[in-house]
Each structure stands twice: as structure tokens, then as C-alpha cells.
Amino acid sequence: MSFFRHAFQIAAKDLxxxxxTKEALNASLSFALVILLLFSFAFxxxxxxxxxxxxxxxxxxxxxxxxxxLNRSFARELTNDCxxxxxxxxxxxxxxFTGKCLANMALLVAVELICLPVFGxxxxxxxxxxxxxxxxxxxxxxxxxxxxxxxxxxxxxxxRLRELMLPTLVYPLLIPALMAAIQLTTGLLAxxxxxxxxxxxxxxxxxxxxxxxxxxxxxxxxxxxG
Amino acid sequence: MKDKLLYAACLLAAWxxxxxxxxxxxxxxxxAEQGAIYRIIFFHVPAAWSAFLGFLLAALASVAYxxxxxxxxxxxxxxxxxxxxxxxxxxxxxxxxxxRIIWGIWxxxxxxxxxMLVCALLYAGYLMLRRAVEEPAQRAxxxxxxxxxxxxxxxxxxxxxxxxxxxxxxxxxxxxGSMDPAMYKMMFxxxxxxxxxxxxxxxxxxxxxxxxxxxxALRREAHAL
Amino acid sequence: MSxxxxxxxxxxxxxxxxxxxxxxxxxxxxxxxxxxEIEQLxxxxxxxxxx
Numbered sequence: 179m180s181f182f183r184h185a186f187q188i189a190a191k192d193l194x195x196x197x198x199t200k201e202a203l204n205a206s207l208s209f210a211l212v213i214l215l216l217f218s219f220a221f222x223x224x225x226x227x228x229x230x231x232x233x234x235x236x237x238x239x240x241x242x243x244x245x246x247x248l249n250r251s252f253a254r255e256l257t258n259d260c261x262x263x264x265x266x267x268x269x270x271x272x273x274x275f276t277g278k279c280l281a282n283m284a285l286l287v288a289v290e291l292i293c294l295p296v297f298g299x300x301x302x303x304x305x306x307x308x309x310x311x312x313x314x315x316x317x318x319x320x321x322x323x324x325x326x327x328x329x330x331x332x333x334x335x336x337x338r339l340r341e342l343m344l345p346t347l348v349y350p351l352l353i354p355a356l357m358a359a360i361q362l363t364t365g366l367l368a369x370x371x372x373x374x375x376x377x378x379x380x381x382x383x384x385x386x387x388x389x390x391x392x393x394x395x396x397x398x399x400x401x402x403x404g
Numbered sequence: 405m406k407d408k409l410l411y412a413a414c415l416l417a418a419w420x421x422x423x424x425x426x427x428x429x430x431x432x433x434x435x436a437e438q439g440a441i442y443r444i445i446f447f448h449v450p451a452a453w454s455a456f457l458g459f460l461l462a463a464l465a466s467v468a469y470x471x472x473x474x475x476x477x478x479x480x481x482x483x484x485x486x487x488x489x490x491x492x493x494x495x496x497x498x499x500x501x502x503x504r505i506i507w508g509i510w511x512x513x514x515x516x517x518x519x520m521l522v523c524a525l526l527y528a529g530y531l532m533l534r535r536a537v538e539e540p541a542q543r544a545x546x547x548x549x550x551x552x553x554x555x556x557x558x559x560x561x562x563x564x565x566x567x568x569x570x571x572x573x574x575x576x577x578x579x580x581g582s583m584d585p586a587m588y589k590m591m592f593x594x595x596x597x598x599x600x601x602x603x604x605x606x607x608x609x610x611x612x613x614x615x616x617x618x619x620x621a622l623r624r625e626a627h628a629l
Numbered sequence: 630m631s632x633x634x635x636x637x638x639x640x641x642x643x644x645x646x647x648x649x650x651x652x653x654x655x656x657x658x659x660x661x662x663x664x665x666e667i668e669q670l671x672x673x674x675x676x677x678x679x680x
Contacts, residue, residue, distance in 0.1 A: 326553075329549075329553075330550075333546055333549065333550070334536075337533075337536045337537060338536060339536055343532070343533065343536055346529050346532060347529045347533060347550060350522055350525040350526045350529060350554075350557075351526065351553055351554065351557050353522055353561055353564070353565075354557070354560045354561055354563070354564035354565075357564050357565070357568055358564065361568070361571075375571075378567065379567075382560075382563070382564055382567070385560075386560060389556065389560070390553075390556075393552070393553060393556060397549050397552065397553075400470060400545060400549060401545075401546070401549055404541075404542075404545060439632075439634035439635070440632065440634045440635040440637075440638040441634040441637050441638050441641065443638055444638060444641040444642065444645075447642065447645050448645075451645070487652075490648065490649065490652045493648055494645050494648050494649065497644055497645070497648060498641055498644065498645050501637070501640065501641045501644060502641065505634055505637045505641075601649065605652065605653070605656065608656055608660070609656060612656070612659055612660060612663055615660075615663040615664070615667065616663065618667060619663065619666055619667055619670065622667065622670040622671065622674065623670065625674060626670060626673060626674055626677075629674070629677055629678075
């Protein structure tokens with residue numbers, strides 16, 4: 179299936195390029211860590227308060243850090259007309275999109291997995307015992323952010339004020355996914371089992387991911403190639 | 405001729421509003437605790453309905469544009485989105501005033517107001533996106549894609565925020581109980597003039613969009629000469 | 630009809646219609662600007678063609 183082969187090749191190319199310079203990764207990671215630390219100073223939450231805001235804080239940090247990674251995703255292809263070359267190549271728009279999504283996903287999940295222990299230390303939150311459900315939440319939530327963010331990264335790449343347009347367009351679209359991820363994370367960190375109420379949020383997140391992945395795959399060719 | 409039609413529609417709308425107002429103020433019974441302010445619902449809710457109709461039309465026009473690539477569909481999409489956004493602002497502001505009077509605060513994360521706010525942000529983003537793209541075909545293409553994404557998101561937003569609010573219930577405008585059927589009828593009756601206004605404003609805005617493409621064509625001619 | 634909060638009802642309705650009128654004013658302003666620009670462009674083209 180050349181679709182998957184192309185997608186993996188694109189993903190590998192992007193990851194290789196990123197790991198050599200680590201520009202987006204460093205920017206994103208430092209931003210995320212600084213915000214986490216600043217919040218701890220600014221609000222000095224008690225254990226009770228931390229339990230209530232944990233999900234919200236983590237996912238806002240992830241969303242903002244994600245924007246930095248997503249912005250660069252297509253922006254990196256502008257120099258030397260690389261984007262034109264990719265569009266003209268036999269790689270289909272959907273494969274290009276999927277490849278970039280996979281790369282962005284890997285980068286963002288890496289940032290998140292580094293933030294989680296930092297959060298645990300500075301906010302005195304125990305998370306290790308809920309690691310697997312948390313990882314599931316991280317992956318599903320990050321996929322939602324990545325899919326929508328990558329489509330709009332492609333759309334805004336040639337616009338002036340690209341760095342402003344991407345968050346402005348993407349964050350309102352992501353509100354349901356962020357809300358679900360936040361509720362899940364807060365619930366899991368507070369010790370609730372992944373049952374009953376939390377599964378509703380899980381289903382919402384999965385539904386969001388499926389719907390927007392399908393929509394993105396359907397429309398990305400239009401965005402990239404007209 | 406078209407102008408006369410628009411003026412006639414406006415007058416009809418005005419007449420209907422005044423007729424409805426007389427019923428709203430004089431005939432309909434009181435609501436239990438809220439006093440007169442609850443009567444604003446007859447504008448607050450139909451405004452929301454009009455906004456959503458606008459967003460639906462925009463999504464359909466966007467799909468039509470992507471299929472047919474006729475810029476008229478793009479003009480329709482931006483017109484109904486803009487007018488829809490105005491109606492959503494009417495809904496938000498009347499909601500805030502209502503809330504301020506009965507609960508004493510300007511904003512609570514009431515499920516409906518919050519969802520409407522998110523929708524308003526989405527479509528304000530749509531209008532911002534249009535300003536950022538110069539070339540008409542590309543602008544139409546990108547706005548169409550965003551409009552489709554936005555409209556698919558709207559029900560998901562409503563659903564998720566409703567859920568969120570059942571976990572932390574906040575004051576709600578109307579209790580879950582049913583409404584007096586006369587009031588229900590009046591909400592629909594008052595929707596008619598708002599829809600007329602919606603149609604008139606969209607028609608005017610659409611004409612302006614055609615004017616803009618005429619200007620683009622004239623400018624190209626000027627450049628060529 | 631109870632008169633409690635009646636003034637607020639009037640404020641609320643006034644604000645609702647004010648928003649619509651402000652939008653109409655914006656549309657009218659834009660209309661004028663567009664019409665002026667079309668006139669200017671047409672005149673400019675006519676002058677150029679004549680010369």
C-alpha cells in the first residue's frame with residue numbers, strides 16, 4: 179500500500195529533520211515547562227485545588243505547546259519551494275497529511291511525556307499508578323489536536339499572520355476534544371476509575387478523533403492542491 | 405425593483421415585530437419569578453435559531469462552492485455567515501442582560517450561552533481568515549474548508565458543553581419544565597420577522613460581495629491598460 | 630403583566646435592536662464606499678480610453 183509507505187516516509191523525513199535541529203521541540207518543551215512552573219508560583223495551589231485544575235492546566239499547556247510544533251509543520255516546507263515539490267510529487271495529499279500528522283503526533287507526545295513527570299514533581303501529584311489510562315488519554319487527545327492542527331497548518335502556511343491565524347482557527351474547533359481530555363485527565367488523576375461517567379468523555383474523544391480525521395483526510399487534498 | 409422588494413420585506417418585518425410586541429407585552433401571562441424581563445426570550449431564542457440557520461446555509465454553500473467552484477456560492481457563504489454572526493451576538497448580549505437581571509452576574513458558564521460563544525468565535529475566525537487571503541479563488545476555497553469544519557464542530561460543541569454543565573450545574577434560564585403553548589407559538593411567530601430581516605441583510609451583503617468582484621475586475625482592466 | 634424588571638426588558642430589547650441597526654449602518658457605510666470606488670474606477674477607465 180503505497181499510501182502508508184509514503185506516509186511513513188514523510189513522517190520519517192520530518193522527524194529526522196526535526197531531531198537534527200530540535201528547533202520546534204526545544205521551543206515547545208521550554209514553553210510548556212515554563213508555563214507549568216509559572217503557574218505553580220502564581221497560584222501555589224493546595225492539594226485540593228491542584229486535583230481540580232490538573233487536567234485543565236496540563237491540556238492548556240499541551241495545546242499551546244502544540245501550536246508551536248504545528249505551526250512549523252508546513253512552514254518548514256516553504257523555504258526552497260519544498261512544499262511545491264511535495265505537492266507535485268507522486269505522494270498523494272492525504273499521504274503527505276498523514277505523514278505530517280504522525281510526525282507532529284510523535285513530537286507532541288514526547289513533549290507531553292516529559293511534562294508529566296515535571297508536573298508530578300512540582301505539583302505533588304501522583305500519576306504513575308494511572309499511567310496506562312493517562313497514556314490513552316494523551317494519545318487520543320493529542321491525535322485530535324494534531325489532526326485539526328495539521329490541516330490548518332497546511333491552510334495557513336501561505337497566509338500573512340500565520341502564527342496568529344493558526345491558533346485563532348484551531349482552538350475553538352478543538353474545544354470539545356480539549357474538554358473531554360481535561361475531564362478525563364482530572365478524573366484519572368483524582369483516582370476515579372475509567373468507568374461510568376469518564377467513559378462518556380472517552381467516547382466523545384474517540385468520536386471527535388474519528389470524525390475529524392475523516393473530514394481532514396477528505397478535505398486536505400483541496401487545501402493543498404486546490 | 406430588487407430594492408423595492410427589500411424595503412417591502414423590511415416594512416413587513418417591522419409590522420410583524422410590532423404586532424408581536426403587543427401580544428408579548430399585553431396578552432401573554434407572567435412567568436413565576438422573573439418579572440417582565442423573561443419576555444426577552446421571544447427575541448433571544450429566535451435570534452439563536454436564525455444564527456444557526458445562517459451557519460447551516462454557509463456550510464451548504466461551502467460544499468456547493470467546492471463542488472461547482474462558482475464564486476456566487478462563496479459570496480452566499482460569507483453573507484449568511486456574517487449575518488448569522490450578528491444574530492449570534494444579539495443572542496449573547498440579550499442572554500447576558502437577562503442573566504445580569506435575574507442572577508446578578510453578567511456571565512455564568514450556562515451551557516447554551518457558552519456554546520453560542522464558541523460558535524461566535526468560530527465564525528469570527530472565519531471572517532478573519534477571509535481577510536488574510538487576497539486571491540478570490542483561494543479565499544473562497546479556504547473559507548469553504550473552514551466553514552465545513554466549523555459546522556461539523558457545532559453539534560459536538562453543544563453536546564460536550566451540555567455534558568460539562570451537567571457535571572457542575574449552573575443557573576439555567578428556563579427550568580426543565582414545559583412552556584405554556586402560547587409562549588411556544590409566539591417564539592415561532594417572532595422568528596418570522598427575524599428571518600425576513602436575515603434574508604434582507606444577507607441579500608444586501610451578497611450584493612456588496614458582487615460589487616467587490618466587479619471592483620476586482622475593473623482593477624484588472626485598469627492594470628492591463 | 631407585572632411591572633417588575635420592566636425597564637430592564639426595555640433596555641434588553643433596545644440593545645437587541647441597536648445591534649441590528651449598528652450592523653445596518655455598517656452595511657450602508659460599506660455600500661457607499663464600494664459604490665464610490667466603482668465610480669472612480671469607471672471614470673478613470675473612461676478617461677484613459679478617451680485619451
